[in-house]
Amino acid sequence: MKxxxxxxxxxxxxxxxxxxxxxxxxxxxxxxxxxxxxYKKTNSARDIDFINIEPKIKEKEEQ
Incomplete structure (x- = not known):
């Protein structure tokens, strides 16, 4: 038992x-x-335009 x-x-x-x-x-x-x-299946670099990479300045939208 023990x-x-x-x-x-x-x-x-x-x-x-x-x-x-x-x-x-x-x-x-x-x-x-x-x-x-x-991550590798969902993230593709096809959508990125590497030729025209430049900073884009967005203006604030007025409310």
Whole structure:
């Protein structure tokens, strides 16, 4: 009976350590990789006119 309680506690502790490690190491790495792929797919340089890059001054609109 006492041995079962000890093994349950050990399993809970190991599970907590594993859960924390996955949350701190694995998930951020997966998020970083996925967000980079999404950014590269959605951001294209085709819309930017690199030949005529110049500062543009906009006048304030009167209300």
């Amino acid at each position: 041995r079962d309680n000890i093994s349950k506690k050990v399993l809970h502790i190991l599970g907590g350590i594993l859960f924390t490690a996955v949350g701190c190491v694995v998930i951020p790495e997966i998020m970083r990789k996925c967000s980079n792929k999404i």
